[in-house]
Amino acid sequence: MRLLPGWLQGREGTADYHDGVDQLFLKQMLRSTDPLAFATSWSTRLLVIGSVSRMNQELDLRIAPAAPDATMGTIRQIVRPLDRDAPLGCQSVLVSAQLEEPPWLAWETPPALTILRGAYATSRWLPEITSGCVISVLGRAEPGLEAAVAALMQARSYAEPLGSTALGWVAPTSCEVLAFDEAA
Numbered sequence: 001m002r003l004l005p006g007w008l009q010g011r012e013g014t015a016d017y018h019d020g021v022d023q024l025f026l027k028q029m030l031r032s033t034d035p036l037a038f039a040t041s042w043s044t045r046l047l048v049i050g051s052v053s054r055m056n057q058e059l060d061l062r063i064a065p066a067a068p069d070a071t072m073g074t075i076r077q078i079v080r081p082l083d084r085d086a087p088l089g090c091q092s093v094l095v096s097a098q099l100e101e102p103p104w105l106a107w108e109t110p111p112a113l114t115i116l117r118g119a120y121a122t123s124r125w126l127p128e129i130t131s132g133c134v135i136s137v138l139g140r141a142e143p144g145l146e147a148a149v150a151a152l153m154q155a156r157s158y159a160e161p162l163g164s165t166a167l168g169w170v171a172p173t174s175c176e177v178l179a180f181d182e183a184a
Contacts, residue, residue: 025073028065039080039089046079046092047104049125050117050137055094097121102128122148126155156180 026035048055059076080091093111095103097120104111110130116122119142126134138148159180164170171177 022071022073022077025071025077028067028071029063029073029078038091041089041091043091044082044093044104044107044109045112047111047114047131048079048081048092048094048117049114049121050094050097052094052096055117097124104130118142119144119148123151126151152178158182 023035023039026033026038030038059074059079059081061075062072063075063078064070064072078091080089081094082090082092093104097116097118102125104114105128110132112131113133113135114129114131116125116129116134116136119138122136122138123144126136136148136152138145142148156178159182162179162181164177164179167177167179
């Protein structure tokens, strides 16, 4: 079984490429991580499923840590999706929700985190996910929202509810959080 596509085999964990790495931005955003090692390592710990074109637009949004004189960067610099044309390293894989077969089932190690971006991705792929943590991002006006909510409620019916304090995160205003853990 392969962890990465064939054209990347043998590159896992290497630090061969470092041009174009904004080490200051990475250090500010990922304080306990060596920015060059992060930028040049190969990993599939994060799987993001949804509309690839929409996700690519969102990855180009600019962000900065909440600190005076912080360096601006893009979400892409943190998520670092697998890209054949950017041999710098990756920390995630973006896949279309429209796939026929889930490629992650053939990976040697399941991703640690999966983000389901949109109602279709949630309703289609939630039952197939093997990650330890799954985040579903839904908009109230999305087509197919009812099916996505039904999939989430079905998963929750076999789980233990988690309080918001268990997440170590406070949802911003206008966001709702439904958290649950596998039943013991």
